[in-house]
Amino acid sequence: MSKILAVLGATGQQGSGVVDYVIRDPELSKQWMVRAITRNVDSDKAKALKEKAEVVKGNATDRAALAKALEGVHTLFAMTTPVFGVDDPLEAEFQVIKTIADVAVEQGIQYLIFSTLPSCRDISNGKYTGVAPFDAKAKGKEYIETLPIKSSFYCRGSFMENFASQAMLAPRPDPNQMPLIDAIGDGGKWVGAILREPGRYEGKTICAATRMYSLKEIAAALSKSTGKNVVYKQVSNEEFANSLPDVLADLFVDYFGYINDYGYYGPGTVEKVEWAAKQARGKLSTLEEFLEKHPYKLE
Template identity: 30%
Template sequence: MAIKKRVVTVFGATGLQGNSVTCSLLRDQVSNFQVRAITRNPESEKCQVLHKLGVEVVKGNGWNKDDMQRAFSGSWGAFVNTNSDDPIFSQPDGPTEFDLGKIVVDGIIAGGVKNLVLSSMRPAGEATGGRMKIKTMDMKASIAEYAQETGQFETIAFIHTGWYFELFLSEKMAKLHQGFPYFPDAEGYLSLHLPKWGNDSGAPFIAIVDDFGDLVHGILLDPKRWNGKTIQAVSDIQSLPQFVQTFSESTGKKARYVPLPSWQSLGESIPEMEDGRLLFAYGEATNGRYFVEDSCTDVPLELKKLAAAAQGKDASTVSLASLSSWFAKKLGTSQA
């Protein structure tokens, strides 16, 4: 008798987070997962690639609860990440990320899904005595609170990402950073211009492609164990001066960290950078405690090893991605 497949439906499967989750689950050799991806455009190139890999691609608009109910129906579990950078959220008097998240969660519940992993954040006011509000953090926290308060899930876990390694592959971000890691300044340095993070405390970085999906995979292997918990998605922890030194040592390129005078100086002429500026104000207010508590890689490494074992790998040899190896591979001299 064939073992029934456990369908895991991914909302945001063509984004960095969702794609990483999808690829990790596809490598599972023991859990009988079937991955389903929700998309507004099943004919897109990214969706066609997923389909060829064995993913069930279904059409669905996150703003339509009936679409969400149909798309999630029959699923054992779900992973959801809403795109905070969607231009629709910057429209005056427009819908919010919470509005979208609520519709998706309602659709998941109507579809009968009992296990949910939600990409989330803690509210900015939690660690600042209610003094701060940051839209992205607060919206994602509100979605998480709503999902938990429905009481409709057997298990629900929240995963909170650190700073993406992959951000440093973007030339747009390099211009915001005033050069690093692509454009040398007049003195020949790749200079990273950012405000200080806390008291030069370690900032949490996550390799989304290499690690994030495995962490979610690890949660889904035993969702009852992680029920109600918030998991830090962290691959490496370094202060900004250490970060730039690691880059130089790994790539052989001249680089330096140039602290901006204050968090207000980051992209000060760019309205879309408001949350980015406030994030560094948050770091200042919390002494660099991005997750409220100290950053730690112990749980992410455990989850990575659990996923590796399910993928048929020797878990004892598995480690989280390091900035040094990632820089050498992605931005080393051979990649120039």
């Protein structure tokens, strides 16, 4: 009998990638029945998912609804999104993570795969405190590790998908390097590895990315994709901040400053990414291959 794998945030980039990978994998699709959890079961994305998996309504801000959605689940893949417009975005997102983890334990879920990120605050010894989405997920990971539930951690790099929506400016000089991942196309390859051998990865953090890319390499790949001359240009922190909405300025200035000083995953970033790439089930997409499938457009 198939076990139930619940995917929280199943209509998003991470969740949809996990759902698609598991249901298409010849081995995992026989072992797991996928339950896609989403806030809006009537959205177009949710309706499309109904052709592939069980779709149920669930929201971490509604504890009772979440508990119901997790009934009978063996393994949960969980991710959270940043909380903006509040006094303490770190604590606000952490409370969401805590609710998910607590309900998972209460429902008797046996294994939790949590999508985490490194703590910029801790790795920088308090130098960079503005990257709440990273710090909240790192705090969530620490909390999960104290609970009576088996767990492992999917710590993804920067999404290749972000090139369609984020400006490629940075406040620090090269050689900044970014670990890049095709979140939709490849994310499931690491989660699938955990599902296949949960004992092997229990307690481990997989720093998921194809490889490290310098910003100059990224610019060159975007140039090839667009047929236009895309260059990496260093700007001051002030100029960079002024190019962003106020709610994002401090976050991204600290984010790129942290990466420049400490590396995306902190000490040993390159080695962590190299190890993680070897754990994926299947070939990973390079940035160039991703851009061939999803051409970058400059308006």
